[in-house]
Amino acid sequence: MSGEKAQLTALARRFGTPLYVYDFDLIRHNFEQYRRAAGTTDHLICAAVKANGNLALLRRLAQWGSGFDVVSGGELERVLMAGGRADRTVFSGVGKTRDEIDAALRAGILLFNVESEAELDLLAERAARLRLAARFGLRVNPDIAAVTHPHIATGLRQHKFGVTLALAQKLYLRPRPRWLEPAGISFHIGSQILSLAPFARAAARVAQLTARLAERGVALRYFDAGGGLGIAYRPGQRPPTIAAYVGALRTALPPGMSLLIEPGRSLVAAAGSLLTRVLYVKDSGRKRFVIADAGSNDLLRPSLYDAYHDIQPVIPRRGARRVVEIVGPICETGDVLGRERRLPPLAADDYMVIADAGAYGFSLSSNYNARPRAAEVALEGGRARLVRRRETSSDLAAADLAEPKK
Ligand SMILES: Cc1ncc(COP(=O)(O)O)c(C=O)c1O
Structure with a gap:
């Protein structure tokens, strides 16, 4: 048995399944790739917490010098709990509440990425009320189509994210309330993007706007290019390298601005596996189903976006391969982990x-x-270390107010 197979088997036996396993060394390598590619350009890598908010991981990222991109008060709290710094954290998202804005102001967030005029008004009001400076950037929607799943494309006018370039220009140029400081500009055109061209086009469009604003006296410091670099989930997919991606952003970066990048997937996706155990194999109609103990509640991507994840037996059995449907135990027809996979026999x-x-x-x-x-x-x-224990039924019931039956 190879070292990897033996290790995965040992982990599954020791910690049970379903089990997420993360290679922190690979995540560090990916993080360093970003840093190396940014080189001498003034920059901050802000890991997107939404991709993986495990506290031990956030702690490591903070220790390696990462900043963070958060999209909720809860994510900001996790960053702070893990020892991350608010002044190295950007706050994105279309629906920030007043309480979340107040918490981020009090924590001293680096940059609010504001997604609407109404949000900017609320931020101005809260900053004045708390007498705290609010550095903001507008998230602009550069109206760039990127080839990805429709649910994870964000950079077109029809999407709920950001404001148009025209509205952004107007908002940056309007009289500025005392506590509000225009400090940056941000964009994020989608996720799992496998070519450089849309990133380069979006960055160039946003750079043009910053040049127009600078001419009119609004000099922004942070050029926040979001995340979005894809990975090879399927054989044959060839995403740009981190170096090429960051290179394209550096090319577009207006002189004197600091580059912020918010990678999620390209930092952590390939470094994680989900281990699962076969519960049953059954033939039904013309299909053979392999029923796993992991379901779409554990890994939603295949049901949500038709996403493809390679699935293999840890120790392949001898015998003819055949096409199977790998499903979970959830009571939903859509609870599928892998469709039509040609795999060795499973039991x-x-x-x-x-x-x-x-x-x-x-x-x-x-x-x-x-x-x-x-x-x-x-x-x-x-070495392997448990960084989040399996939840128990008591964890699930902890917030329920009904009296448990004695
Ligand atoms: C504003 C913002 N930044 C960064 C990310 C991370 O994107 P990715 O995981 O594709 O790198 C997202 C993901 O949707 C996002 O919405």
Whole structure:
């Protein structure tokens, strides 16, 4: 048995399944790639917490010098709990509440990425009330189409994100309330994008706007290019390298501005796997179903976006491969992990490994069907460490107010 197979089997036995396993060394390598590619350009890498908000991971990222991109008060709290710094954190999202804005102001957030005129008004009001400076950037929607799944494209006018370039210009140039400081500009055109061209086009459009604003006396400091770089989930997919991606952003970066990048998927996806155990194999109609103990509550991406994750038995059995449907135990027809996969024979209690599950895996997981969420393990320097224990039914009931039956 190869070292990797033996390790995965040992982890599954020791911690149970479903189990998320993260290679922290690979995440560090990816983070360093970003840093190296940014080189001498003034920059800050702000890891997107939504992709993976595990506290041990956030702690490591903070130790490595990462900043963060958060989209809720809860994510900001997690960053602070993990030792991350608010003055290295940007706050994005279309629906920030007054309480979330107040908490971020009090924490001293680096930049609010504001997504509407009404949000800018509320930010001005809260900053004045609290007498705290609010550095803001407008999230602009550069109206650039990127080839990705419609649910994760964000950079077109029809999407709810950001404001148009024209409205952004108007808002930057309007008389400025005392506590509001225009400090940056941001854009994010979507996720799992596999070519450089849309990034380069969007960055060039936003750079043109910053030049027009500078001519009219509004000199912005932060050029926040969002995230969005894709990874190879399927054989044959060839995403640009981190170096090429950052190179394209550096080319577009207006002189004197500081580059912020908010990578999520490209930092953590390939460093995570979901280990699962086969519960049953059954033939039904013309299909053979392999029923796993991980379901769409553990990994939602295949049901939500028809996303593809490679799935393999940890230890392949001998025998002819055949096409199977890999499904979970959830009471939904859409609870599918992998459709039409040609795999070696599988039997109950075999372990399978679902690849590239480090981003939008655990963070999108839920307790649907009253299922406790999976445990998470970090691999670092050859050692395995439990970084989140498996939830229990008591965790799930903790916020319920009904009296449990004695
Ligand atoms: C504003 C913002 N920044 C960064 C990200 C991270 O994107 P990705 O995981 O594609 O790098 C997202 C994801 O949707 C986002 O909405």
